[in-house]
Amino acid sequence: MQKTGWMITNSSLKTAQFKEMCEMYAAAAEQVGLKLIQLYNDEIMMGLNEGELFLKGIKVEERPDFILFLDKDIRLAKQLEGLGFRLFNNSDVIAACDDKSLTFQRLAGHGIKMPKTIIAPFIFYGQLSNEVCYLQPLEEQIGYPMIVKESFGSFGEQVYMVKNRDELIKIREEVGSKPHIYQEYIASSKGRDVRLNVVGGKLVACMERYSETDFRANIAQGGGARPFDPPQAFIEMATKVCKILAIDFAGVDLLFGENGEPILCEVNSNAHIKGIKACTGINVAVPILEHIKASL
The missing domain is CATH 3.40.50.20 (Rossmann fold)
Structure with missing residues (x-):
């Protein structure tokens, strides 16, 4: 039946x-x-x-x-x-991937290389403090340029680069009480990352995204895409991340370190599949539904 x-x-x-x-x-x-x-x-x-x-x-x-x-x-x-x-x-997977701060917390201690990250303290709506007592230690830990990401966001939106304290204060005012994180800038991966689609613990499709004009490589931000044959280290990191988070299917985004090593950018539990099909010809929906059928 x-x-x-x-x-x-x-x-x-x-x-x-x-x-x-x-x-x-x-x-x-x-x-x-x-x-x-x-x-x-x-x-x-x-x-x-x-x-x-x-x-x-x-x-x-x-x-x-x-x-x-x-x-x-x-x-x-x-x-x-x-x-x-x-x-x-499941709901736990979606929650862990949707909240970028929670993603990094869940993966900590498992040998996953990630950018140095500071999780912003909870702030009540309409309130914001720019005291030196917070900004100075933040600058000392991360340095400039610094990446500011809202914890909830997609398509490369709600991701900002700041180059000095004035820009940092301005972005903090714009982000306000929204949950967000601060991260070191991975200069070796400027305008370049890799999307690996993993289903049932196996890599099913991969593309490299790139931009000549933006530090973000997202296609939605004007970037391009091309098929990519990932090194084994990239495959191992993407599948390990999915195993740790108990993910059925996901798009795992990895950055390039100084020596070409993978660095985790984020994990998408509901990754859009049109872009990677247009790039690689692979319809990720098929292995996802095959995995679901085999799991029932």
Whole structure:
């Protein structure tokens, strides 16, 4: 009997690009003998009644065999798991990857080379302090140029380079109370990184992204892409990261160190798959759905 899954996406993302990606997943599911039904997160009402979790909404009475969770709605993911649904990826993985500070904390102590990172202290909304007592030690630890990243962000957005204290103060004012991190700048990887798509612990596709005009290599920021045959060290780091975080599938972004060694940039639990298909010809949706089918 054909197994059926829900493909849950965010209701605020109804762009042509995102729609095309969802169509790629649906076609891949059909190719491997599965069926996918797309649902937006706001089509499912979640709550509690008399101390018990409940769901209300379209098709919720038709319990699926699995859920391809292409959203970052952690509360919905937790609700579904609490009711016994199996998610790919699960809520813990999505939370660990979505929050960049949490990603680095989870991977610390496992021999993963990462940029030196300072996690900004929690600040209440509307409040901000620029005392020298914080800025000076930060400058001493990281130095300039410094990379400032909001903990929640995609497509290379919410990532800034600052070259002096005035720029740092300005960016801190703009970021405000949003969770963020400060990192050393990996100059050897300026405008260049590698995206490795890992599924079920195995590398399935890889591309190098590059930019001649920006320190970020993201395609969304005007960068280009080309197929890349990664050195074994890059493959080992990407698969190790996914194993540590118990990831079903992810796009792992690695930087180039001074000697060409891999340095972790970030991990994307819901990496977009259109770009890497256009670059390499590999439809990552197929191995993802094959992995889900084999896992059921």
